[in-house]
Amino acid sequence: MSPNDSCETDSHDEEHSGVPFFPDHFVKEASVMALVVAGVLFLATLIPAPMGSPADALKTPAGIKPEWYFLSVYQILKYVPKTVGIIITFLIFPPILMLFPFFYKRITAWHYGRLVLHTIVALGVFFAIFLASLAYLGFE
Amino acid sequence: MRTPIDFLDERFDVRRATREFINHPVPDHVNWLYCFGGITFLCFLIQAVTGILLAFYYQPTMDAAYTSILHIMDDIPFGVLIRSLHAWTANIMIIMVVFHMLRVFFHGAYRPPRELNWLTGVILFFITITFGFSGYLLPMNQLSYWATKVGTEISGAIPFAGQYVQAFLLGGEKIGDATLTRFYTIHVVILPVTISALLVAHFLMVRKQGIADPL
Numbered sequence: 268m269s270p271n272d273s274c275e276t277d278s279h280d281e282e283h284s285g286v287p288f289f290p291d292h293f294v295k296e297a298s299v300m301a302l303v304v305a306g307v308l309f310l311a312t313l314i315p316a317p318m319g320s321p322a323d324a325l326k327t328p329a330g331i332k333p334e335w336y337f338l339s340v341y342q343i344l345k346y347v348p349k350t351v352g353i354i355i356t357f358l359i360f361p362p363i364l365m366l367f368p369f370f371y372k373r374i375t376a377w378h379y380g381r382l383v384l385h386t387i388v389a390l391g392v393f394f395a396i397f398l399a400s401l402a403y404l405g406f407e
Numbered sequence: 408m409r410t411p412i413d414f415l416d417e418r419f420d421v422r423r424a425t426r427e428f429i430n431h432p433v434p435d436h437v438n439w440l441y442c443f444g445g446i447t448f449l450c451f452l453i454q455a456v457t458g459i460l461l462a463f464y465y466q467p468t469m470d471a472a473y474t475s476i477l478h479i480m481d482d483i484p485f486g487v488l489i490r491s492l493h494a495w496t497a498n499i500m501i502i503m504v505v506f507h508m509l510r511v512f513f514h515g516a517y518r519p520p521r522e523l524n525w526l527t528g529v530i531l532f533f534i535t536i537t538f539g540f541s542g543y544l545l546p547m548n549q550l551s552y553w554a555t556k557v558g559t560e561i562s563g564a565i566p567f568a569g570q571y572v573q574a575f576l577l578g579g580e581k582i583g584d585a586t587l588t589r590f591y592t593i594h595v596v597i598l599p600v601t602i603s604a605l606l607v608a609h610f611l612m613v614r615k616q617g618i619a620d621p622l
Contacts, residue, residue, distance in 0.1 A: 285432035292433040299442045300449050307453065307499060311491035318480060321473045322552035324581070331553045334539055336501050344561070353564050365529045368522040381515070381622075388512060 330405065338399035345407060436621050440514075443507035450500035451602070454538075457493040458595065465545065467591035469584050472547035497539055504535050516619035524612040527605055534602050541594040544587065555582060555590075 286292055333341050344352040367374075367384075374380040415421045464483060466475040479486040508528065511517055517525035544555040559582070563573035578585030 285434040285437070287429065288431045288433055289429040292437070296442070296445060299439075299446065303446050303449055303499075304453075307492055307495050310495045311488055314495075315480075315487050315491040316494035318473075318477065318546065319548035319550050322469075322547045322549055322582075324552065326549070328549050328553060331550075331557065333554050333557060334543060335498075336536060336539060337558075349561075349564050350566060353561065353569075354566060357565050361529070361533065365526045368517040368519065368525045371518045371522070385513060392509065 332402065335399065335403070338402040339395040342398040342402040342406075434618050434620075437618060440510050441618075443503050443510055447500060447503040447507055448606070450496050450503060451606070453492060453496045454500065455599070457489050457496070458599075460489050461493060462595055467545070467587050469547065469587060472545065472587060476546050497542060501535055501539060504532050508532060514619065515622040518619070521612070521616055521619060524609060524616065527609050527612065531602065531605050531609060534598055534605070538594065538598050538602075541590045541598065544582075544590045545594065547587065552582060555586070559586075 332338065340352075340356050343356065346352075347355075374384055377383075412421070461479065464475060464479045464486070466472060476490065479490055483489075511525070511528070540555075540558060544551045559573055559576050562576060563569045565572055576586065576589060577583075578589050
């Protein structure tokens with residue numbers, strides 16, 4: 268490889284450009300890690316994990332909600348028939364999420380393919396946050 | 408004088424390996440958005456350490472689970488801190504996984520030849536979620552019990568496989584000792600072993616393929 272190629276961002280040239288891992292990148296990485304550790308220590312000290320009352324199979328508590336990361340799915344199941352919602356979230360969504368990069372060439376064969384793909388996901392993220400907010404506020 | 412480093416170097420060529428690791432160039436386009444994956448791994452390490460400490464005292468039975476955690480909180484030095492760190496980091500880990508996925512997605516870093524690493528990452532995301540679901544039952548408080556009841560009922564409604572998934576999770580007709588030992592086994596044995604293996608694969612693939620070029 269000639270020295271003239273060194274400013275290319277082609278992945279083959281990655282080995283020859285950029286900052287060294289140590290100390291340049293390591294210092295950044297370490298400072299972020301230190302901040303995260305400080306952050307969780309701060310939260311854990313300030314707001315300790317609650318214990319609640321012991322499990323009672325005979326007393327259904329009011330307003331039971333799943334953890335926040337399940338709220339959007341929980342809300343979808345209120346609007347669509349249970350089986351349909353479960354088929355979408357358990358059987359259709361995961362394989363699409365896992366496998367769509369294998370179809371990248373076909374997606375981008377169309378000029379706007381990637382733009383549409385990224386727009387769908389961006390809208391999906393906002394929709395999920397919206398649904399989770401509805402669930403959090405207790406909308407039926 | 409020969410040092411222990413010399414000893415290792417003669418056998419494993421450690422100096423060259425270390426030099427390669429230290430000098431390995433990080434591309435110029437890497438910015439602060441690239442830190443979420445690393446933070447997720449840090450969260451995993453915090454969860455491993457605090458989780459092991461909790462496992463020293465936690466008892467996975469219907470009778471003892473709740474009181475064993477009260478014991479951790481009230482009597483064990485730093486018990487409140489360790490349990491609270493575990494609970495907070497669990498939530499932060501999921502946020503960081505999602506941020507990391509969004510970063511990778513919108514940078515198009517999933518595109519060929521990195522499809523397999525995206526696939527591994529999605530499985531890691533689902534494992535992280537399952538960690539959350541299985542860990543939620545363990546304190547055996549009202550929230551754990553009823554959230555798990557709703558969760559296992561939903562899993563029971565999956566077409567065809569549902570009843571088997573539910574039977575596998577519950578280990579009986581309703582939430583009981585069998586459920587708790589199963590969730591505990593999933594949370595502290597099955598998932599940690601699986602996530603460790605997949606993390607190694609995830610990192611080796613990044614190492615081999617390098618960081619993706621920007622779109």
